[in-house]
Amino acid sequence: MDKLLTHTIEKYKPIIIDWLDKLIPGEEVAPTTIHKAMRYSVFNGGKRIRPIMAIKVFQWASGEGDIIFPPACAIEMIHTYSLIHDDLPAMDNDTIRRNKPTCHRVFGEAIAILAGDALCALAFEILAKSGNIEIIQEVARAIGTDGLVGGQVVDIEMEGKDIDERTVEFIHSRKTSALFVASARVGAILAGADEKMSKAITNYAQNVGLAFQIIDDILDTLGDQKKLGKDIGSDLELDKATYPKAVGMKKAKEIAKDLIKKAKNSLPKDRENRFFHSLADYIIGRTH
Amino acid sequence: MDKLLTHTIEKYKPIIIDWLDKLIPGEEVAPTTIHKAMRYSVFNGGKRIRPIMAIKVFQWASGEGDIIFPPACAIEMIHTYSLIHDDLPAMDNDTIRRNKPTCHRVFGEAIAILAGDALCALAFEILAKSGNIEIIQEVARAIGTDGLVGGQVVDIEMEGKDIDERTVEFIHSRKTSALFVASARVGAILAGADEKMSKAITNYAQNVGLAFQIIDDILDTLGDQKKLGKDIGSDLELDKATYPKAVGMKKAKEIAKDLIKKAKNSLPKDRENRFFHSLADYIIGRTH
Numbered sequence: 001m002d003k004l005l006t007h008t009i010e011k012y013k014p015i016i017i018d019w020l021d022k023l024i025p026g027e028e029v030a031p032t033t034i035h036k037a038m039r040y041s042v043f044n045g046g047k048r049i050r051p052i053m054a055i056k057v058f059q060w061a062s063g064e065g066d067i068i069f070p071p072a073c074a075i076e077m078i079h080t081y082s083l084i085h086d087d088l089p090a091m092d093n094d095t096i097r098r099n100k101p102t103c104h105r106v107f108g109e110a111i112a113i114l115a116g117d118a119l120c121a122l123a124f125e126i127l128a129k130s131g132n133i134e135i136i137q138e139v140a141r142a143i144g145t146d147g148l149v150g151g152q153v154v155d156i157e158m159e160g161k162d163i164d165e166r167t168v169e170f171i172h173s174r175k176t177s178a179l180f181v182a183s184a185r186v187g188a189i190l191a192g193a194d195e196k197m198s199k200a201i202t203n204y205a206q207n208v209g210l211a212f213q214i215i216d217d218i219l220d221t222l223g224d225q226k227k228l229g230k231d232i233g234s235d236l237e238l239d240k241a242t243y244p245k246a247v248g249m250k251k252a253k254e255i256a257k258d259l260i261k262k263a264k265n266s267l268p269k270d271r272e273n274r275f276f277h278s279l280a281d282y283i284i285g286r287t288h
Numbered sequence: 289m290d291k292l293l294t295h296t297i298e299k300y301k302p303i304i305i306d307w308l309d310k311l312i313p314g315e316e317v318a319p320t321t322i323h324k325a326m327r328y329s330v331f332n333g334g335k336r337i338r339p340i341m342a343i344k345v346f347q348w349a350s351g352e353g354d355i356i357f358p359p360a361c362a363i364e365m366i367h368t369y370s371l372i373h374d375d376l377p378a379m380d381n382d383t384i385r386r387n388k389p390t391c392h393r394v395f396g397e398a399i400a401i402l403a404g405d406a407l408c409a410l411a412f413e414i415l416a417k418s419g420n421i422e423i424i425q426e427v428a429r430a431i432g433t434d435g436l437v438g439g440q441v442v443d444i445e446m447e448g449k450d451i452d453e454r455t456v457e458f459i460h461s462r463k464t465s466a467l468f469v470a471s472a473r474v475g476a477i478l479a480g481a482d483e484k485m486s487k488a489i490t491n492y493a494q495n496v497g498l499a500f501q502i503i504d505d506i507l508d509t510l511g512d513q514k515k516l517g518k519d520i521g522s523d524l525e526l527d528k529a530t531y532p533k534a535v536g537m538k539k540a541k542e543i544a545k546d547l548i549k550k551a552k553n554s555l556p557k558d559r560e561n562r563f564f565h566s567l568a569d570y571i572i573g574r575t576h
Contacts, residue, residue: 025433031441034433085405090397109378110444113401114437117373120405121432124412128424133416136424140413145313145322149406153319156398 001286005278009052016051017043019073023126037107037115038122042080044098045229049212049279050179051076054187056275057201063191071130071190074123075183078139081119082148082179084112091156092234099229135186142182151175158241165255168246169210176216177209196268203266204276211259212283214252217242219287221249227287260284289574293566297340304339305331307357308364311414325395325403326410330368332386333517337500337567338467339364342475344563345489351479359418359478362411363471366427369407370436370467372400379444380522387517423474430470439463446529453543456534457498464504465497484556491554492564499547500571502540505530507575509537515575548572 001009020042025035051072058068087094087102088109094102104112120143127136141147151174158167184205188198220235221244235242243252260280267273289297308330313323339360346356375382375390376397382390392400408431415424429435439462446455472493476486508523509532523530531540548568555561 029433031433031438031445033445034437034441038433085401088398088401090401110376111441113373113376113378114441117404117408117431118433118437120408121428121435121437125425125428125432128421128428131421133419133421136416137413140409140416143405144409144413145317145319145326145406147409149322149402149409150319153322153399153402157319157321 001282002278004274005282008056008275008278009047012052012055013048015069016048016055016073016076019069020076023070023073024077024122033107033111034114034118037103037111038119040106041084041097041103041115042077042119044100046076046080046098048076050079050183053180053183053205053279056279057184057187057193058191059187060201060271060273060275061188061191061193061197063187067130068187068190070126071132071135071186072183074126075139075179075186077119077123077126078143079179081116081123082143082152084116084119086152088112091152092238094231094234097230130190132190134189138182138185138189142178147174147178147182151178155241160239161241163241163246165243165246168241168243171241172210172213172243173206176213177206180205180209180212197271200266200268204263204280207259207263207266208280208283211256211263211280214243214256214259215283215286217244218249218252218256223287256284289570290566292562293570296344296563296566297335300340300343301336303357304336304343304361304364307361311358311361312365312410321395321399322402322406325391325399326407328394329372329385329391329403330365330407332388334364334368334386336364338367338471341468341471341493341567344567345472345475345481346479347475348489348559348561348563349476349479349481349485351475355418356475356478358414359420359423359474360471362414363427363467363474365407365411365414366431367467369404369411370431370440372404372407374440376400379440380526382519382522385518418478420478422477426470426473426477430466435462435466435470439466443529448527449529451529451534453531453534456529456531459529460498460501460531461494464501465494468493468497468500485559488554488556492551492568495547495551495554496568496571499544499551499568502531502544502547503571503574505532506537506540506544511575544572 024038024042027036027039029035054072054075055068083097084103086092087097088104095105103115127139151171155171155175181202184201188201220232223232263280264277267276312326312330315324315327317323342360342363343356371385372391374380375385376392383393391403415427439459443459443463469490472489476489508520511520551568552565555564
């Protein structure tokens with residue numbers, strides 16, 4: 001991770017955490033169990049890439065002030081909600097996430113399902129408070145059957161089956177890229193970005209999101225469990241649809257590199273894009 | 289059920305079903321499994337009381353045109369989503385709903401969880417398309433930890449425990465009334481109802497919703513499984529927090545009657561309230 005990216009993450013992570021803390025009811029608020037479960041999963045040391053993406057796009061498109069923070073946090077809640085549900089025994093049956101037991105292992109399946117549901121509801125409440133209808137549509141579309149849910153469905157259905165590159169792209173572009181794209185677009189919309197900038201940053205996020213998931217696939221095979229903070233080898237165990245499975249490890253890496261190049265090239269030349277270049281380089285180079 | 293109510297339901301049910309059919313992607317749209325599961329649960333012969341409530345309040349408050357139908361259907365999707373998740377093995381473990389196997393029994397747990405998630409996402413997409421921020425806030429609030437999810441959490445936590453009337457009211461007002469209230473308020477908001485009318489119909493819906501759930505509790509003990517179309521006796525089996533358990537059967541009936549009286553009395557005298565009186569009478573008198 002280069003200095004600019006480290007600096008940006010170090011700067012915005014605590015701000016995002018403060019906002020999340022303000023936005024999610026405290027552990028002492030009844031019914032306490034559900035707020036504890038929501039907080040357990042949200043405050044679990046995530047990288048906060050999605051909200052940072054929203055914030056940085058907002059600033060890149062000349063947005064000013066604090067209005068980006070609550071919607072950015074709403075997206076992080078949506079991301080957490082999707083992780084909680086994906087980890088469930090009925091889905092990927094993951095036991096560790098960010099080096100801690102997954103939500104359902106601590107609070108039980110029922111509360112984990114409900115904690116996900118509640119984070120989703122709270123996210124929309126926060127998005128609605130922003131007063132901007134367009135960002136609600138962006139996020140809702142990103143998590144439905146042509147987004148997160150659709151990707152997860154095909155992911156589950158393809159377990160143990162032969163898959164080709166097109167299928168795994170279908171899955172990953174919905175499971176991961178869709179929320180990356182929504183993060184970027186929410187930032188662009190709230191900053192009042194023009195059509196050209198919106199399109200550019202959408203392409204960037206789509207490519208970077210897909211590359212992110214390919215690297216995730218690769219790390220699940222080759223990565224260090226402790227550094228990653230989650231079960232590794234679970235893709236292989238469940239015989240999941242991954243890029244390495246579809247096209248082999250070498251080709252998977254090439255595709256990821258190519259996507260990163262495409263992502264960078266989609267940014268307009270007349271703007272300051274250093275942060276987005278750093279983020280792209282980090283994604284291709286990450287080891288956890 | 290009196291003639292006016294029967295007539296209204298017979299008139300609007302097919303219209304609602306048509307709208308739902310237009311709003312939910314077809315079974316042939318990829319990924320097909322998830323759209324099949326969503327449709328299986330939505331087109332399962334429900335009474336559609338919530339969307340009808342939204343539509344009738346809209347008209348009662350002098351709303352005109354078709355703009356109420358998509359949001360009313362979004363609320364029905366939210367209702368279906370909550371039933372799918374409540375029925376899951378980790379929650380109430382119900383096997384029959386509207387005389388058919390529950391979603392997870394047909395499609396498996398993973399797809400059932402995702403079908404609920406997808407209906408929720410689609411509902412917000414539809415609500416956002418209406419262009420009205422306020423109704424999104426209403427619905428989001430109604431399904432979060434101070435609404436549906438909060439009620440369900442305490443419901444689960446209280447299984448097998450001693451409960452008092454206050455606790456069961458906490459549960460039912462969130463598990464059931466909250467979405468009744470949101471239905472009514474969405475109708476009022478979209479019709480541009482004034483403060484006085486909004487308040488009146490909110491009180492009506494709150495009381496009617498609570499009475500509805502008390503009668504549900506009673507029917508779970510005394511009702512006819514075939515007519516009800518779902519497992520009966522499951523509350524007793526799980527030793528659920530119900531009004532009959534908290535205060536006894538006789539008192540439970542009295543409380544429900546009292547709520548119905550309150551509901552009727554909360555309506556302004558200077559408006560045509562016949563439909564709402566009929567609905568209240570039906571709720572207290574229903575046998576399934």
